[in-house]
Amino acid sequence: MQQIIRQCLQPKFCRPLFYFAVGVCSFGFMKDVSGIPSTWMPNDKVMHHLIFLGLMLLWQASYPTKTMLGVLGLVIYGGAVEIAQATFTNRMGDWWDWAADNSGILLALLLWVRLIAPYINRESALLK
Numbered sequence: 607m608q609q610i611i612r613q614c615l616q617p618k619f620c621r622p623l624f625y626f627a628v629g630v631c632s633f634g635f636m637k638d639v640s641g642i643p644s645t646w647m648p649n650d651k652v653m654h655h656l657i658f659l660g661l662m663l664l665w666q667a668s669y670p671t672k673t674m675l676g677v678l679g680l681v682i683y684g685g686a687v688e689i690a691q692a693t694f695t696n697r698m699g700d701w702w703d704w705a706a707d708n709s710g711i712l713l714a715l716l717l718w719v720r721l722i723a724p725y726i727n728r729e730s731a732l733l734k
Contacts, residue, residue: 611725611726612726615667615722615726616667617667617668617669617670620664620667620668621668621669623664623668624661624664624665624667624668627660627661627664628661628683631657631661632687635687635690635691636690636691636694636695636697638695638696638697650700650703650706651702651703651706652706654684654703654704654706654707654710655706655707655709655710655713656710657707657710658680658684658706658707658708658709658710658711658714659710659711659713659714659717660710660714661680661710661711661714662676662677662680662710662711662714662715662718663714663717663718663722665679665680666714666715666718666722666723670723673715677711677715680707680711681707681708681711684703684704684707684708684711685704687699687703687704687707688700688701688703688704
């Protein structure tokens, strides 16, 4: 099982998935959601948290020695999304969404350091 997980977390597989996920998320963040029933979507802050948790985990699997670049890039991306929502869509930019983004990034780092990296024996910038 560990071998399968190690193979799935190879950068050559995770990098395209990371960039695809950023594209899908960018589209979703800019889409008009007024027609979607509020009961369909969980709390907005939970969604932001989970999305950025996933993006940061994908970044770590893609670029395990470039952790701080990923953190900085995703923090800036999250802020840019909120500014773009407020500027170019009928959605409101919310700095609490940005805080939820950042909490997802931090939880992803904690999960990576404590659970994932030791399990797959992968070098990580956080483990040095």
